[in-house]
Amino acid sequence: MPVLQQLLKALKASTINVSWTFLLLLALAHMATSWLLMCLTGEEVTGSLALWLYFYVVTASTVGYGDFSPTSTAGQLVAALYLIPGGISLFAALIGKATVTVSHFWRQQMQGKGDYSDLTGHTVVLGCLPLTMVPLSTKRGCTIFPKAVRLANYSTRPSRRIMPPCWE
Incomplete structure (x- = not known):
């Protein structure tokens, strides 16, 4: 039980200050669990890594070209209830993190707190x-x-x- 509590404590600390590493690990975990669920439903797209990556990106981003889609009812439910909402949530988190990063950089520059160590020949x-x-x-x-x-x-x-x- 203490291991689970430490894991949950680390997860909570990571979500308070969401890092790029945390978002990458979350995206990889979502991709892996989506693959596992699709594999359990017997979908053909799980047979090749390249095909799965293509299917995952196209489906999770809701582009949906239509060339590949889940054929079984269980696969369609996994896509509709887990893969697509998770992909949208991850995309929103990535956009939010990018916005915070850019605004923080801009604010630091406007306050004169940027890194100017590479500049020479300037008067401060x-x-x-x-x-x-x-x-x-x-x-x-x-x-x-x-x-x-x-x-x-x-x-x-x-x-x-x-x-x-x-x-x-």
Whole structure:
């Protein structure tokens, strides 16, 4: 019994943070159990690995070209009640995982937390300067700031004129 409890605990931990490995194992388990059930019903598509893979992908994705289909009533029930719903669920899980992965990557990049270790010859500016910063002096039509450069040329107050920053 402790082995079963450990297995269920590991399964629960994997489903909370669904990983690509977990989804791959789930898809392989669904494919294997679908093959076993179809084999038990005596379907011809289980005779060849290539034919089974083709049948599984076409049926589970609900494309259904019509060239192969279960011939027995039991095989049709397995396809309708297990293979197709499982395939749709796996496809939805894969789409969801891909969406989360892409949005997480995009969010990390937008927050400046991406991996920039392969970039060279770039200037990194850290921090943000408030609009109330007082310049040291103004010359040649640009504002000189102490120890910082203002990157934004906008203001929340329309009457305030922001000068572009420049180096001394």
